[in-house]
Amino acid sequence: MTRKAATVLVSLILTWPVMFRVSHAQQLVVIRGGTLIDGNGGPPVPNATVLIEKDRIKEIRTTPLDPVPANATVIEAAGKFLIPGLHDSHVHYKDWMPPLYINHGVTTMHDIGNNPTEWILAQREMFQKEKIVGPRLYAALLNLWGKRQESDLSNLPNMVIFETAQDARKWAQKAVDLKADYIKVHEGFTGEMLLAVSQVAKANGLAVVGHVAPNLDAFQAAEMGQNHFEHSTGVGRAIAKDPAENEKLEKELNQALRGRARDTYEPLAVDFYSVDPAKEDKLIPVLLQKNIYLEADWVTPSRNITPRKKDWAFQDMLLLMGPEMGFIPKDARYRWLDYSPWESYPEELKAKLTRGLENWKKFIVKFSAAGGKVVVGTAAPNPIPGISVHRDMQLMVDAGMPPMKALQAATKNIAEMTRKTADLGTLEAGKYADLLILDGNPLEDISNTQKIAQVMKGGKIMDRRYSSNFRNPLPTTEVTDDVSHNSPTPTITEIDPPVALEGDPEKVIQIKGRRFMIGTAAYLNRVSVKTVFKSPGVLEVTVPRELLLQSGTFPVQVVNPEPLPPLENAGISNKLMFLVKFR
16 A cells, blocks of 8 residues: 555544544433423423433423333433523534534524525535534525625625516525525515515415515514514614614714724624614514514624623633634634724724614513514624524523523524424424533523533434544535635735836835735835725835835735734735836
């Protein structure tokens, strides 16, 4: 055997268990002695016995199972607490996410957009066939956008753009035919388009999830049949006391974000800056009557203002610094550890955004207290997958929601919203045996959801260990211009003017391109030169006299600032050449 072949074989042997380590289902499993919190909202059941056959719960008893079947595997849970497996209702799924979710007890994830349709179908099937350790995966498959807006940021691989209600109906049916788990809507919808999509969804037993289009509000979206409001979109517009104040704040935030990383999610709070309590009282009964589910994705917008910021930042550092976390892309790790955009804002802007976020939280608590259904959704990977589900529940409790309602927001409510209650959401006979065994009572302290002793999915105890060798057996097929959140790789397209004369005094030139930031530095022949940020596409650069003393052709590059220790080859542009001619 050649050295190369031997190396490949060893690599496969080392990697195979990490990629495909799924324990075989026991025919019978008995979990006994623990306190059962089934997720339905009733009191905990002490000393419960859960009998599991294959992948489903067969029976839940309040009396001991006697005798225990001879072929059963017994898990002793005395002093521990059993809760349903957690869900994340808002995931932008990436191929490296499964270990982070399963480690934190998230046994179901919902991908609601941005992935190539064939690939996400293959991923869903891969999890169904248990080819990899990970949560259940449900997906929207298509991302329906309606009329294209100038503000739309990108072309998503599963984006569908149309302009009529007839086409909206056609594409909604296409999602059904592809076996979507729900239908995702986004920007550019008219009321007629949304109604057409909702009619198709209702006829096929599916929910309509996603953004409320900017030209609609919560009243209109609810009336047209949308079931779920991602980011609580549409609500702020429906309850605004002075919409002009909210628009003014949005402009202030956009100005502050010029030249900085934009995926900070503070804009989510802008619509709640100016609210009218009377309009809230008018909206809530409508949302209840229409059975609307509101997403409270507070982890990212709250990360800078929660009193837990220091503890969570330290927790993130400990989680991400280990060598076993090498399967996570570096740009994602940098994004999660970067607090620089918020810290650069004027204090007045911080205060306004904080007020908007607090108003949003108050509304959600008020809505929940009235009987409204709230769902946990993190928009991962904007925050860290997995742990952010626990943090969203914590923020709900911090805002005033009872722990049981926060727990239901990550379990029962999501199963209801996505029409999966026959299988998921609560611990009941006939449903999948997806559950967590905890070392603490989450109804006394919601942070106890993080004290996980074991994770079970489909009657199997999951391997929660991390490994840098983790590889998804079906890596993403998408080729994107994916750049680091903290240090996006800039591109130079033009130098204007591109020529100077030997012996010239200092020369002011413009470097044009993409993804420039405040703090971007230009280099001529590897020498740093004075650089002024003009816009994300323009830098003004002063070439000093000493660099013009000799003729030649010299490389020009720009480097973006990094808030953390530098990544190899991150944040550095391509090269263009600057010419100094003979005089």
